[in-house]
Amino acid sequence: MQVTTEHLNLDNTFQGLSADELQAYAAKRLPSNFDEQRKLLLRGEYDNPSEGRKVTHVLNRSRHSVVAAGGGRNRFSEVVRLLRSGKWLGATGKPITDVVNIGVGGSDLGPMMGSFALREFADDNVEHKLDVHFVSSMDGGQLYAVLPIVDPETTLFIIASKSFGTIDTLANVETVKRWIAPALAESAWLEKHVIGVSSNNQAMTEFGIPASQQLSFADSVGGRYSLWSAIGLPIALTIGANQFAKMLDGARFMDEHFGSAPLLENIPLLLALHGVYNREERGLNNVAVLPYDGRLRYLPSYLQQLDMESNGKQVARDGSPIDYPTGPIIWGGFGPNGQHAFFQHLHQGYDDFAADFVAVLHRQAPGFSAAVQEGLISQQRLSVANCLAHRRLMWFGNGDHYPGKHPSNLLYVDELTPQSFGALLAAYEHKVFAQGVIWDINSFDQPGVEHGKKVAKEVLAVLDGQRDESFDDSTDSIIKRM
Template sequence: MVRTRCDRTPVWAQLRAAFDANGRQMDLREAFAQESARFQRFSQQAPHVFADLSKNRIDTATEALLLQLAQECGLEAHRDAMFAGEAINNTENRAVAHVWLRKPASAHVNIAQAATDFVAAEQAKVHVTLDAMLAYAELVRADAAITDIVNIGIGGSDLGPQMAVRALQAFAHPGKRLHFVSNVDGHELAAVLKGLKAENTLFLIASKTFTTVETMANAQSAKAWFLAQGGTDTQRHFAALTTNVAAAKAFGISTTFGFWDWVGGRYSLWSAIGLPIAIAIGAGGFRGFLAGAHAMDEHFRTAPLAQNLPVRLGLLDVWYRNFHGFTSRSIAPYHSALARLPAYLQQLEMESNGKRVDAQGEALAYGTSPVLWGEPGTNGQHAYFQMLHQGTDVVPVEFIVVKKVRHDLAGHHPMLLANAVAQAQALMLGKSDAGGHKHFTGNRPSTFLLLDDLTPESLGALIALQEHRVFVSGSLWGINSFDQWGVELGKVLAKDIEPRLASGDVTGLDGSTAGLLALLRK
């Protein structure tokens, strides 16, 4: 597999020339006036997700050049290498194979038969673990004594499961309450524990190594609370999502479900880390969740680049970041159940592509990950949409809308849908005002993603779409999207600072850090 950095391809200069000639001045209002079929040309149906890209600053000629860029960068070979289990995470020498977690079981494959085939062997192990995890989820769902499940994890062990459980609340078991604790700030755990009873609570400790500092601090406090409340059977009331079975056993946990080093944290909700999701929506719902993601995997793997939605979105991201100079993207889910989706996508994209060097460690001469941020509509309209419409920075917006309603309150859903469509229209059209204060420049781009219904299948497809879109932009930028060394430095320094809070020793510290420690010790 040969990867070529985007700025080292022949077409890169052509894209720059196209941007200078037409892209910089492109007006969406004129584009629609000149092309009656623009909506059809720049929209498409992918598995469970319809995408309208027509309100983006892109034309047919530019998209053709971007598709050529994907080919010259070796995107297809890079994608195929990921699906084949090659170690494309080169800084950690690991495969990147979260897609295997979503692949249906093959009736004729088992571990013994697959011993000589790495991919088939890992696939067989995936389904052994999946079956065991889902069987346990059904046991918990059937246990009327367990009313509250507390997931203790951080990063990918929290953001994904928490987002999905909230998104799929319409499918959740009515007798189970799911809680999520991630922050080492004790206020969060204390607030959750305050309303619980030990005999009715199950704790899930989610840490691949069972050493994550924040998670283990919360786990130890949860165990101490459980024992102080009269709890005695830790083996029944605690389970671990980890590969460190010995450490879990030493903690007092016998029920463990593991996963593999080819599963990155921000891609782990499809693995045993998804146990809270399975408890909430059941084994059938979780398999539907996987099936929706697998359908999008197959679309990404097999669709021609020009009709490949993750590819088209990823190319658009490169066009905006490196040519238009847009530094952020706002996520606007017009469905309250998707309230945690912006936070989830922040980790997915910014931890993956927030890199300043390429896969060989060479400094980049261009920007990579945009800043992702957002809130559910219509809340965002009464907060930051003022800046989106009239601010000095242009911020592309991604609207995510669900057609079907799952409540019986009259009038609400048409109002919600109308607001989503109107905001996208207003961003593009703008409004003239000679006085200036009520002037909207318009020509502000947006993407509109539409789901027929918010189900396990459609949520799975939506998440997989976003994963693959991040892969595409990272591939063209020539970076390794699957390590996260930037997470480590602050954690290492915290280990040095924590004992200094107790001792007061400021030897060797910079003036600011020493001054802050002195204030915190008063």
């Protein structure tokens, strides 16, 4: 039960389903119009009915795409070139040395993960040192850590927000404005030290960001699907525009694979069907994501948003309530560290689960001496050995005290590259889409999140003294204490 491709491989032997059983289950659960729905997605014509727009994130990596609609691929690449070459000068004439990406959710998780995972693939023809930092938390905790180590005169801020109205992001921006005030006039800061990335150009203009420093993407690209667009600017700043394009190439490869490979050779479709089977037939409500390569340590958090915000729904596409299970809980952590934390519970605990192991088989370890390279290569073998061992134990068990029969996938690549990284993420995107089609839900809205934001604004208005309202005894007592 293995599928191998140029950029990504899947072994689902330990899911415990034969090829015939899987074919029969697909015939039972895949809707008759699945092929047509898949084609619509890959053409950028799939409907997001609750928000009244198409779903177009796939187009950001098509051969004819522009990375950013407002300014296009050339503008995106020029911004990357200027910053990475040291030719972007701040208001006092000093080169920009640090970039701080301020965003949350899809404007933070994907760019941060990609920048961390792929930094060793940075184009090596750039001598200027550029450090990229990430700030997302609305409480200011990350700003507290970042601001002391950067200089207002040499720091550029990316304000990344699809709506350009996200309260978490704007709260961080307002604090940054207070921080730069002693060193720079706000007009000089906006002119030389800010790039906006959003689908709302009007809001960026009203904020004061020059048009030449606005990178936009289509409103039809969901935030959690947006790292392929201008939202991926921090990744390109870390590795260069050419390497960023290779990441898009890997995702496009997976788009083509998803659209054409037959069922038993189709990685996203196999992931989706096994996931639905585990949810419906085995009653498993959670999936542990276990990457066995430190460069992928942020993958579980990224997939939490991708999967749970997409398919954590109790309403069908037509708005009617549903009474069957949909998307599972996604959790996990860096596998080698997890072995010393929660794996004991996985092997011998009471609860059932499914797992996705992610492994990188080889590593070149460039930039080190031959002796250090050999050490790092040896450590990679150690990591793979542990991945394979724990995966076996979870399935086969070991006597009465290790029950086993915990189903898992093994997603693996020969080497982590921008292409294989892009293919891995796109495979998960298409898995989520396929499961949404099977469950007849809209994987491209998030009404629960939006309602939570609305309630938070109501509470904040009371905390700020702008309105007088009672909620419940518990909430009211905390408000009174504040």
